[in-house]
Amino acid sequence: MLSGADWRGLPGVAYLGSDGRFVINPPAPKVADLDGLPFMARDTLERYLKKYGPPLPASLEFGRGCTYRCTFCTVRSFEALQPGPHHRQRSVESVVAEIRWLHERYGITEFNFEDDNLVVPSRAGRDKLHRLAEALKSLGFPLSFTFFCRPDAVEPELFRHLTEAGLCGVYLGIESVYGPDLEFFNKGLTLEAVYRALGTLAGLGFSPAVGARRRLMLGYIMWHPLSSFEQLRTSIRFIREQRAPPKLARRALRLYTGIPVKARLERLGLLDPSRPSGWCYADPRLACLEAAVNRYFSAVNEVRDRVRTVEKAVERYGRSGPASAGMAPIREELDGRCLDFFEEACDVAEGLGSAGPTLEARVGELEAERLADLAQYLDRGGVSARLDAAFRELDLPPTALDLFRK
Ligand code: SF4
Numbered sequence: 001m002l003s004g005a006d007w008r009g010l011p012g013v014a015y016l017g018s019d020g021r022f023v024i025n026p027p028a029p030k031v032a033d034l035d036g037l038p039f040m041a042r043d044t045l046e047r048y049l050k051k052y053g054p055p056l057p058a059s060l061e062f063g064r065g066c067t068y069r070c071t072f073c074t075v076r077s078f079e080a081l082q083p084g085p086h087h088r089q090r091s092v093e094s095v096v097a098e099i100r101w102l103h104e105r106y107g108i109t110e111f112n113f114e115d116d117n118l119v120v121p122s123r124a125g126r127d128k129l130h131r132l133a134e135a136l137k138s139l140g141f142p143l144s145f146t147f148f149c150r151p152d153a154v155e156p157e158l159f160r161h162l163t164e165a166g167l168c169g170v171y172l173g174i175e176s177v178y179g180p181d182l183e184f185f186n187k188g189l190t191l192e193a194v195y196r197a198l199g200t201l202a203g204l205g206f207s208p209a210v211g212a213r214r215r216l217m218l219g220y221i222m223w224h225p226l227s228s229f230e231q232l233r234t235s236i237r238f239i240r241e242q243r244a245p246p247k248l249a250r251r252a253l254r255l256y257t258g259i260p261v262k263a264r265l266e267r268l269g270l271l272d273p274s275r276p277s278g279w280c281y282a283d284p285r286l287a288c289l290e291a292a293v294n295r296y297f298s299a300v301n302e303v304r305d306r307v308r309t310v311e312k313a314v315e316r317y318g319r320s321g322p323a324s325a326g327m328a329p330i331r332e333e334l335d336g337r338c339l340d341f342f343e344e345a346c347d348v349a350e351g352l353g354s355a356g357p358t359l360e361a362r363v364g365e366l367e368a369e370r371l372a373d374l375a376q377y378l379d380r381g382g383v384s385a386r387l388d389a390a391f392r393e394l395d396l397p398p399t400a401l402d403l404f405r406k
Helices: 043-052 075-079 092-106 123-137 156-164 179-184 191-203 229-242 246-250 261-268 285-317 328-351 357-379 383-393
Strands: 014-016 022-024 057-060 063-065 087-089 110-113 144-149 167-175 214-220
Touching (some): 043 092, 057 092, 092 123, 123 156, 156 191, 167 191, 229 328, 246 328, 328 357
Parallel strands (some): 167 214
Antiparallel strands (some): 063 087
8 A cells, every 4th residue: 555556456455436335355364473463552551651650551462363162252253254263372482572572661560461262272272371471480570460261271280370470360251150051152161160260260369359369350141031030040149159249240141243142042033123232031021120130230330339449549549548448348238239139129020920010010119119228328327428538538539430440
């Protein structure tokens, strides 16, 4: 293009032709040798460093693609758009060179690997990560990093080694702790493998609970067309046991273009373009339940976000006062109220044989009662006033909710 040659023949280019029709050229083959690419542009990182200052994490890419075929996931179909292997990785040397460069140039010590699935489930894949851990340990500056992986990749020896090298957060794609869901999603996982991974990670200090020594972020799909009361209750018990944030209970299946589950739902007659989600429930009672849960959780979250903002600010600034210290009991109370409401609403919805106005009315009554209880707790219990005082005490700007959201 720079030389002025005709670009219309370039692979992957789409344009409006002179006859008014779109022309989409076939895609270029994938870049097989990722080491041959320059390090990614860091203009956004520079902008954020200017705006917020250090410490900030930098994103990194170890590899691209994934070899699995989970039915809700776009990665495989996205990768299939271009000819070439479904998954490829850079060398350890290339990744470590980029980490060293980021540290020397910007002072970065926190790194987030953005690969959809970092750990290749083979001996060679694990050996490579052992080599990465060794190389990171010998870099000569303290660093921490996070990545995404599957539960069956969590091998104790490998994760112990990675943790020694600075692994401080894992995004673990479990998706469900209800056996039939794992089949529906074609995860290729057993519940035993999921719980084994959770146990291994717990032994290394990883937990989804607020304040855990190391962060465990769970990939979870609570609501989907084949959801059932049994599955929802199992998930809520799991969230309680793990002390995971209740927001996990709001995650719903998203129908991205090209995902395999669409064809199955079409066969089952569960696609519904009139709904924002694009699908409907096999058990229509769940639509009313999900809507009520979302409304109640949103109301609680307005307060919970403020609590978390105060907690994160205290952690970041290393100072607190009478109003801002010790927010955990309030947060735990709010989380408990969410999960209690979820279970109570399940009882009401399951107790009624079918969807309809009676179900809407009963769930609505329960919601109104619990929202009134919440308002009482916030006002008479002094929680709202305390949060106002905590914001003043820490001198938090109105934008603090956004600043500390992640
Ligand atoms: S969900 Fe994870 S493991 Fe499954 S296909 Fe997508 S990236 Fe791969």
